Amino acid sequence: MRIFVCLGNVPDTTTKAKFTENNSVFDTTGVQWIINPWDELALTRAIELKEDANSSVEKVTVITVGTKSAEPTIRKALAIGADDAIRIDAEPNDAYAVAAQLADVLKDEDFGFVMCGIESCDYNGSAVGGMLSEFLDLPSVSAVAGVEVEGEKVSVSRTIDGGKEIINIDTPFIAIVHKGISIEPRIPAMRGIMMARKKPLNVVEASETELLTDHKSFELPQPKPPCKMIDPENVKELFDLLQNEAKIM
Amino acid sequence: MTVLVFTENWDGKFKKLSFELVSYAREVAEKLNVSVVALSIGEVDEDELKKLGDYGADKIVSITNDHLKTLDNQVYTKVISEVTQKENAKVLILSHNNTGKAIAPRLSVKLKAALGSGLIRLPSEVDPFTVYKKVFTGKAFANVILNSDIKILTLSQNSFKLISSDNKATIEEYSTDIQASDIKTKVTSTDKQTGKLLLTDAEIVVSGGRGMKSSDNWGPIEELAKLLGAATACSRPVSDEGWRPHEEHTGQTGKIIAPNLYIAVGISGAIQHLAGISSSKYIVAINIDPDAPIFEAADYGIVGDAHKILPELISIVKENLS
Ligand SMILES: Cc1cc2nc3c(=O)[nH]c(=O)nc-3n(C[C@H](O)[C@H](O)[C@H](O)COP(=O)(O)OP(=O)(O)OC[C@H]3O[C@@H](n4cnc5c(N)ncnc54)[C@H](O)[C@@H]3O)c2cc1C
Numbered sequence: 001m002r003i004f005v006c007l008g009n010v011p012d013t014t015t016k017a018k019f020t021e022n023n024s025v026f027d028t029t030g031v032q033w034i035i036n037p038w039d040e041l042a043l044t045r046a047i048e049l050k051e052d053a054n055s056s057v058e059k060v061t062v063i064t065v066g067t068k069s070a071e072p073t074i075r076k077a078l079a080i081g082a083d084d085a086i087r088i089d090a091e092p093n094d095a096y097a098v099a100a101q102l103a104d105v106l107k108d109e110d111f112g113f114v115m116c117g118i119e120s121c122d123y124n125g126s127a128v129g130g131m132l133s134e135f136l137d138l139p140s141v142s143a144v145a146g147v148e149v150e151g152e153k154v155s156v157s158r159t160i161d162g163g164k165e166i167i168n169i170d171t172p173f174i175a176i177v178h179k180g181i182s183i184e185p186r187i188p189a190m191r192g193i194m195m196a197r198k199k200p201l202n203v204v205e206a207s208e209t210e211l212l213t214d215h216k217s218f219e220l221p222q223p224k225p226p227c228k229m230i231d232p233e234n235v236k237e238l239f240d241l242l243q244n245e246a247k248i249m
Numbered sequence: 250m251t252v253l254v255f256t257e258n259w260d261g262k263f264k265k266l267s268f269e270l271v272s273y274a275r276e277v278a279e280k281l282n283v284s285v286v287a288l289s290i291g292e293v294d295e296d297e298l299k300k301l302g303d304y305g306a307d308k309i310v311s312i313t314n315d316h317l318k319t320l321d322n323q324v325y326t327k328v329i330s331e332v333t334q335k336e337n338a339k340v341l342i343l344s345h346n347n348t349g350k351a352i353a354p355r356l357s358v359k360l361k362a363a364l365g366s367g368l369i370r371l372p373s374e375v376d377p378f379t380v381y382k383k384v385f386t387g388k389a390f391a392n393v394i395l396n397s398d399i400k401i402l403t404l405s406q407n408s409f410k411l412i413s414s415d416n417k418a419t420i421e422e423y424s425t426d427i428q429a430s431d432i433k434t435k436v437t438s439t440d441k442q443t444g445k446l447l448l449t450d451a452e453i454v455v456s457g458g459r460g461m462k463s464s465d466n467w468g469p470i471e472e473l474a475k476l477l478g479a480a481t482a483c484s485r486p487v488s489d490e491g492w493r494p495h496e497e498h499t500g501q502t503g504k505i506i507a508p509n510l511y512i513a514v515g516i517s518g519a520i521q522h523l524a525g526i527s528s529s530k531y532i533v534a535i536n537i538d539p540d541a542p543i544f545e546a547a548d549y550g551i552v553g554d555a556h557k558i559l560p561e562l563i564s565i566v567k568e569n570l571s
């Protein structure tokens with residue numbers, strides 16, 4: 001079976017948020033672009049499954065909606081171990097449009113499941129995976145903290161309040177993953193980087209879609225008043241402040 | 250026209266989260282001058298359902314169907330969109346928790362409705378419909394315009410106050426024709442602890458980082474949490490090391506929480522950690538290093554050794570709170 005992993009191309013998690021054009025556009029100067037952390041963990045799990053002799057997974061494809069500027073990120077995914085990549089050539093401005101464009105390509109592909117992350121670390125939509133599932137009219141499981149594949153059989157573990165549940169599900173379906181899917185992301189090895197150059201990166205045209213949202217303007221958080229420092233010899237003061245000033249205890 | 254709010258229950262009981270959502274829905278409805286319909290799926294008795302009225306629901310639609318006992322995203326989407334249409338809802342509100350994140354985006358496509366997710370306050374305008382949300386994992390905020398006839402909003406937990414009202418809600422049973430064969434995701438086993446205070450529900454959280462040095466040193470964190478009726482949490486390296494269970498890890502890749510008080514002990518305050526806790530109303534930092542970045546995010550700080558400060562704090566709390 002083949003697994004698709006949806007990749008978001010996002011600013012490095014330590015990037016400072018800065019905006020231009022009267023706070024209406026994210027300032028990308030000097031930004032380092034990375035694979036969205038959840039997608040990197042999903043990809044790691046997908047490759048582990050491919051390597052597992054008990055699973056029927058034999059191919060891992062990454063798919064991105066993005067302009068040419070996303071290609072270094074896609075190459076990194078190939079270097080980590082994806083077999084091939086598809087780039088849908090469009091600016092990813094709106095979750096609904098991104099999901100529609102992904103669905104338009106994936107509807108003609110044969111796969112066991114598609115993995116998406118729970119949220120991208122730039123616009124924090126938590127949207128594309130679920131939207132894609134509905135566009136494709138396929139079952140989805142969200143909050144997926146583990147995927148197992150035994151031959152052709154797939155089960156996932158889903159986080160619930162206070163624990164987890166195991167779900168059996170027929171392929172094809174969409175897995176929207178979060179914490180636990182794998183612990184450490186794989187990093188590309190030298191050999192992987194060499195091989196990545198020769199792996200197929202297919203660019204396809206994006207379908208015409210509507211945008212339903214518009215990020216009109218951005219704001220930075222108000223600076224916090226400085227931290228009140230308390231003498232370590234007088235811990236009681238902390239208690240008093242929490243009780244009388246913050247009115248918590 | 251109505252505002253429809255999806256209220257989750259836990260073994261037949263609502264939580265603060267459900268009432269927050271209804272309070273929020275009420276305020277959104279006031280702006281639009283329409284009424285609030287609350288949807289409840291599952292076995293909930295009448296007295297419990299009526300509580301939704303106390304926070305502003307005009308009408309409660311209750312669905313009990315054995316096939317809806319576990320969450321199947323596709324089927325829930327079908328049922329909720331049926332009710333959206335039946336109630337002529339123009340705004341649909343869910344929580345930005347695991348359940349809401351699983352179904353809100355599907356509903357967005359099914360109803361062709363723009364999704365505003367992870368909202369932290371009321372829409373600033375209704376024409377054009379403009380919502381306010383966290384972006385860049387809390388490093389900025391965005392005003393987002395939703396361009397569609399129906400709008401779907403997911404509200405971040407603990408970001409809206411409870412507003413009680415003297416509404417008397419009517420209750421209506423609604424039945425759907427969901428069959429066993431519609432359920433494509435079969436839950437085969439469940440492993441869950443009941444009765445434990447969930448991190449996402451806690452008003453106070455006591456959290457330890459790598460500065461605690463080893464899992465053997467967690468006694469004081471647990472004791473303080475117990476005294477304060479708090480939940481315990483930790484930073485990512487702590488759960489990666491296996492010192493604490495994974496459910497406790499807060500941050501960008503863990504849980505995102507917004508308690509009234511977050512006490513960070515031996516946590517440096519990395520940006521990815523702050524992403525999970527920066528919405529806390531008050532942050533206390535206890536750290537041996539005066540230059541630790543956590544002090545920039547904290548309201549109150551003590552520079553000192555956790556192993557000395559925690560026992561002192563515990564005895565002060567014991568003396569003053571019992
Ligand atoms: C993509 C990505 C995602 C990440 N996601 C998360 C996340 O979700 N959550 C998260 O927490 N991290 C996350 N991280 C890791 C993050 O960058 C930090 O490495 C981590 O938060 C540090 O944990 P810490 O503060 O416990 O440990 P450290 O940074 O090692 O800090 C320990 C602190 O303890 C103090 N200390 C030492 N001894 C004592 C003592 N006796 N008494 C008091 N204080 C003491 C030290 O001064 C220090 O400040 C992520 C990283 C990446 C790259």
Ligand SMILES: Nc1ncnc2c1ncn2[C@@H]1O[C@H](COP(=O)(O)O)[C@@H](O)[C@H]1O
Nearest residue numbers: 006065092116117119120125126127128
């Ligand atoms: N431009 C994109 N191309 C491909 N997949 C994406 C894109 N944006 C988001 N995704 C996927 O959707 C998940 C959730 O993203 P979001 O809905 O933007 O929070 C990500 O973790 C990715 O798996």
